[in-house]
Amino acid sequence: NAGVTQTPKFRVLKTGQSMTLLCAQDMNHEYMYWYRQDPGMGLRLIHYSVGEGTTAKGEVPDGYNVSRLKKQNFLLGLESAAPSQTSVYFCASSYEWDTYNEQFFGPGTRLTVL
C-alpha cells in the first residue's frame, strides 16, 4: 500500500516550457487535490476533483490545468511555465467530502522555473 505517490520528485524548467505532474493513489479515494507550498504562505489549493472525470478550481488556479481521467490518478499541467510557479507541489486525497475528513498527502514535487 503505497498511499499517495507523486512523479517526478524534482524538476527544473525554463520559462515557457510545459510539463505534467502525476499523482497516483491506491486507497480508492474519491477526492483528490493539488496544492502549492510557498515559504511563509502555507499550502494553497490549486485545483481539486470530487470524482473521476470531474475537476474544479481552487484558490490559485491560474496557469494550471488538471485532469482526472482515472479515479486513481490526478494530473497537474503547466502549459507555459513562469518563474512565479517555482514552488513545492503536493497532491492529496481523501475518502469523503466532509468537514472532518483527513487528507493524505504525497511526498511533494519541487519545481524550479528559470
Add this chain to the structure above:
Amino acid sequence: GNSVTQMEGPVTLSEEAFLTINCTYTATGYPSLFWYVQYPGEGLQLLLKATKADDKGSNKGFEATYRKETTSFHLEKGSVQVSDSAVYFCALSRSNTGKLIFGQGTTLQVKP
C-alpha cells in the same frame, strides 16, 4: 473570509521543554480544525483534529482544544523530543466541504 493565522517561527526549544504553537482562525459556520505535521523531506500527515467546540484532539503526546469563544486551536506538548523537529500546520475545513485552509506553518527545532 475564512483564514488561519499561526505564530511565526522558527521556534527553537531544548529537549524536554514545553511546547505551545498558537493558532487562531476566522471562519463562517462550524469548521473542523486540524494540525498537520511535515517532517523534513516528506509530505504532510495528520497529527490531530477536533470537529466541534470544546473537543480536544490528541496524538503522540500533542494536544489541542477547539476554543470557539477565542477562535483558537493552540498546539501543546509537555516534553518535546529531537524527533519532533518539523513544520507544523494549523488548518480548518469549512462546513460541508472537504477543502482545507492552511496557516503559514511554524518550524520547530528541538536541540538535544
